[in-house]
Amino acid sequence: MPLNLAIILPTLNERGNLGPLVERIEGALGDDGWEVLIIDDDSKDGTADEARALALSDRRVRVIQRIGRRGLASAAIEGFCATAAPYVAVMDADHQHDPALLPAMLASLQAGEAEICVASRFALGASTADWAEPEREKLSGIANAMARKLTGVALTDPMSGYFMLPTATARALVPRLSGIGFKILLDLLATSPHPMQAKEFPLNFTARREGTSKLDRAILLDFLAGLYDKTLGRVIPTRFALFGTVGALGVIVHMAVLAALLLGMGEGFVFAQAIAVLCAMSFNFWLNNWLTYRDKRLIGWGAVLRGWAGFCATCAVGAFANVAVATLLESQGVFWALAALAGIVIGSVWNYALSSRFVWGRF
Ligand code: GDD
Ligand code: MN
16 A cells, blocks of 8 residues: 555654554554654653664654754644655644544545544544543633634634644645744644635543643643734744743843842942842743743753753853943943843843753754
8 A cells, every 4th residue: 555644743752652652553544554753852761762663663653853953843844844645644642642533534635525634622522531631621722712713714623733634735834834832733724825624523632641741831822922923923033022022021020120129228230230130031041941932941950950051151241241231331320220221132132142042942
């Protein structure tokens, strides 16, 4: 049988889930006509090694190990571009998505019934009873309502991570996808020049087999980022806008600390400004890690501490220029708040240029 369907499995620490999932996919699709593409972002648990071990004895399994790159959406895009199969599906590698739906989705596309098939947690007949995360379920409901408004496509679950479409369609949209965050389906739907004709498949969404979820509340912000990306994002890139917004919030932190030390505690300007810089820097690191780089988030005490140290280090030059410029202006009689602001502007240019590369990017 010729290669018909590629199943993309983006993975981040899913070692133990891979083998059993390939077996379940085989159970659903039969012996051939398909391939599994494991797109692993250099998981620390050896997921890529496990994938290679599977691939050694099973030619239907392929591996792309990405080093220094992260993100669920970009992993899916990587898969679209790395397969010759005419149809492509994306699904969680953690067994939350039942492979038994694959044949029906494929048949539906081949019969021309739909341009995209989406497994839905909220369609009639679907269930999330075994999910056991009521908060996430509620968030999904709100998110879906917003998404429907955004794309104009009537889906019960536009945030689904389980869908299938002709690979050529996906690839044609790739140059205009944002590729940031987790919302790959939404991205495809919003980028398509015409509203895609979608068919939904009720999914029994279960708890993950092993390991922990990589997504969280920040997933809601993906919508706002998505909305921005499709409009103003063409002028000022989304990531830069987020970084700027975080920076602006950092200014508030900075000013509050500065005012407290200067006016409240009667400290000298140089000392107060330096402490304010440190506080604002730490706050900005935390919020950028949570929001701006949520798809590349540093997780765990070690990574966060290293990232914080790196962020402070790359910002050190900017912080020095910040304090120097502010002190100079203040000594020239410029109002203290204005002097501080000038210092901040100089410092933030460094922050973005260096941290996007050295903290969340790749050397
Ligand atoms: N390569 C790669 N890079 N894979 C990733 C990354 C990443 O940065 N982040 C997560 N993954 C993988 C996980 O290993 C898993 O196989 C899949 O992507 C989905 O991640 P989960 O951690 O299982 O997400 P979830 O179950 O909490 O979220 C589900 O619901 C979302 C909507 O609320 C998923 O179905 C999402 O796809 C869906 O958007
Ligand atoms: Mn999952």
